[in-house]
Amino acid sequence: MAFGYVYPAYECYKIVERSPLEILQLLFWCHFWIIVAMLTVLEKVGDPLISWLPLYNEAKLAFFIYLWHPKTKGAASMFDFVLRPFIAKHEAKIDHYLVELSTKTADIATLFWHKTTSCSQTTLLDLLHNVSSLPTSQTHRRNQNLKDETELAAAEATEPVSTMENRVADDSKKKVSFDELSTKPKRRKRRFSSLFCAK
Structure with a gap:
């Protein structure tokens, strides 16, 4: 990443910012970025197919260095001999x-x-x-x-006293009947035990 994009971008920035603009250097970096753009598109298709090869990433890094290195200037030769004829033919x-x-x-x-x-x-x-x-x-x-x-509140407030007394009486009857029910099992137990003892 550093040798393929960051360093070339910095070098291109330095060329652009020089006060006497060197056209040949600027043209070289334009060739480089055109080739890098084409390689990036091809890389999306080709990486799944050939990335399994040994030393693939190292070869890719060496190719990027070959493209921008001042001694090789591979971007200019790649542009002149490969990319320009192909684009001219299919433009x-x-x-x-x-x-x-x-x-x-x-x-x-x-x-x-x-x-x-x-x-x-x-x-x-x-x-x-x-x-x-x-x-x-x-x-x-x-x-x-x-x-x-x-x-509901109004109905409770206006309810006659006699009906309230009836309610209380009903509640007390229910209580009595419950008491009676609770005593009945005790009597049954006594009867059962007396029958058992009589035998």
Whole structure:
């Protein structure tokens, strides 16, 4: 990473920032970055196929150093003998494919934009509808609960004394009947034991 991108980028920066701009040096670094861009694209396809080879990463590093090193200046020779003839031969096809790709990309982006805006618009309208209908139902429920509680409190406050006495009497009868039920099993036990002893 350092020898393939960082150092060449720094050297290119130094060339650009010099006050008497050296055209030949600038042209060399343009050739280098064009080749690096092409290699990066090819690397995405080729890496899964040939990265298993021994010393693959070391060979790639050596090739990058060969491209920018001042003694070899491999970027200029790679550009002149490999890249320029290939692009000159296929330049019309490449331009045609790029125009088609740009129009298709624009059409897809426009279609995606329309679908996204319509979908977000319907989602927003549904959300606003749900939010606007939510508080009215909650307030209706709260009002109904308050009304039921006030009616219950008013009914208890106005209940006649005789009915309250009847309730107390009913509760005491239930208590008595429970006491009777709790005593019955004891009697049964006594009877059972007396029968057992009589035998």
